[in-house]
Amino acid sequence: MNQHLHSLQAYPFEKLRALFDGIAPPALSPIALSIGEPKHASPQFVSDAITQNLDKLSNYPTTKGLPALRQAISDWACQRFALPALAPDTQVLPVNGTREALFAFAQTVVNAGPDALVCSPNPFYQIYEGAALLAGAQPEFLACRTENGFIPDFDNVSPSIWQRCQLLFICTPGNPSGAVMSSEELQKLIALADQYDFIIASDECYSELYFNEDQPPPGLLQACAEMNRNDYHRCVVFHSLSKRSNLPGLRSGFVAGDAAILKDFLLYRTYHGCAMPIQHQLASIAAWNDELHVIENRTLYRQKFEEVLSILDGCLDVSMPDASFYLWAKTPITDTDFARGLFAQQHVTVLPGSYLSREVDGFNPGSNYVRMALVAEPEQCAEGARRIKAYVESLQEHNISSNQSC
Numbered sequence: 001m002n003q004h005l006h007s008l009q010a011y012p013f014e015k016l017r018a019l020f021d022g023i024a025p026p027a028l029s030p031i032a033l034s035i036g037e038p039k040h041a042s043p044q045f046v047s048d049a050i051t052q053n054l055d056k057l058s059n060y061p062t063t064k065g066l067p068a069l070r071q072a073i074s075d076w077a078c079q080r081f082a083l084p085a086l087a088p089d090t091q092v093l094p095v096n097g098t099r100e101a102l103f104a105f106a107q108t109v110v111n112a113g114p115d116a117l118v119c120s121p122n123p124f125y126q127i128y129e130g131a132a133l134l135a136g137a138q139p140e141f142l143a144c145r146t147e148n149g150f151i152p153d154f155d156n157v158s159p160s161i162w163q164r165c166q167l168l169f170i171c172t173p174g175n176p177s178g179a180v181m182s183s184e185e186l187q188k189l190i191a192l193a194d195q196y197d198f199i200i201a202s203d204e205c206y207s208e209l210y211f212n213e214d215q216p217p218p219g220l221l222q223a224c225a226e227m228n229r230n231d232y233h234r235c236v237v238f239h240s241l242s243k244r245s246n247l248p249g250l251r252s253g254f255v256a257g258d259a260a261i262l263k264d265f266l267l268y269r270t271y272h273g274c275a276m277p278i279q280h281q282l283a284s285i286a287a288w289n290d291e292l293h294v295i296e297n298r299t300l301y302r303q304k305f306e307e308v309l310s311i312l313d314g315c316l317d318v319s320m321p322d323a324s325f326y327l328w329a330k331t332p333i334t335d336t337d338f339a340r341g342l343f344a345q346q347h348v349t350v351l352p353g354s355y356l357s358r359e360v361d362g363f364n365p366g367s368n369y370v371r372m373a374l375v376a377e378p379e380q381c382a383e384g385a386r387r388i389k390a391y392v393e394s395l396q397e398h399n400i401s402s403n404q405s406c
Contacts, residue, residue, distance in 0.1 A: 012355040025347040031384040033372040034349040038246040049283035056278035065094035072288045081222035090259040097251040098238040103131040108268040112136025120169040123357035123366040128169040143365040150177035162196040173206040176371040177328040178321025186223035208244040210323040232257040252284040311385035327372040346387035
């Protein structure tokens, strides 16, 4: 048995089930704001592309993917991030969603050893930690604090950490805060990667869920291009159709960037055995070639955020994120007590922030926060917000009664 398996922690949703154990929620319709699974309708033309190509079930797909898919991805990325070029044959690789690819990528690029470090933000997407541990490295967590806009303070990371770092995971827009790194911040990281010889893996799967149509979030390859670094040396990005196009079940995304790194990643994947089905590739081409449904998707999220935040105004310490479909709300009591009490009183599920982060030097940057995923239909999100408001008001009334009794 792989000894590193024993280092893995339970997934956040397993912890959440344990937290709710023994609770009988009220007879209200359940509202789940805990899981980031898009609930908007998937594009019909994508479904049609799958059904029209079911005859491809009789064909083995190639790990490298169809040339037409790699071209569609290259065209989209160049248009979206103002890239001068992105070679479809060497700088693009289709993958079965970012989750699988992020994990596999670490297994490819990490050279296991007692000094090997994989750095990541904290809070973080738990795949980063598991990927590091199973690759034979130790995770190094970089706190995302309020005072730094929920982006790690990379300037204060010690040289000794950078010297041991082999892989840096970043997530922009961030999960859970929605914070977006600027192009200048990304370029500073590229300079650090050159100085200390590490790879940057930028998880950008929320990049298309933003609220100002005139200010899309920048990406790592875009930052490279602005530096005239068109080989994207040391830099790799991960994108997905799950959030952009409401297609989490399609399991379709891509990795792009440094051709030398992707060459080795492709070698790993040929043994990994994870080629995307051909009918899914053809459906993915249709999705990457269309922006209208993405604009409509953003409009729906924008409307939901505006309504939910208007309901929660003055109730919780929470504000509009830069991007993504999450609200990162500060809680008046511990995050676990808040989540448990909300479920018990209102049958609404949110995720404690401490489940998405790790304590380092006595500090857990996710404590006293909860993540709310506004993925359901607008009325359900609004109803969830009204129930959260009622729950917070009940906490305030309890505190007043307790103080008066004292």
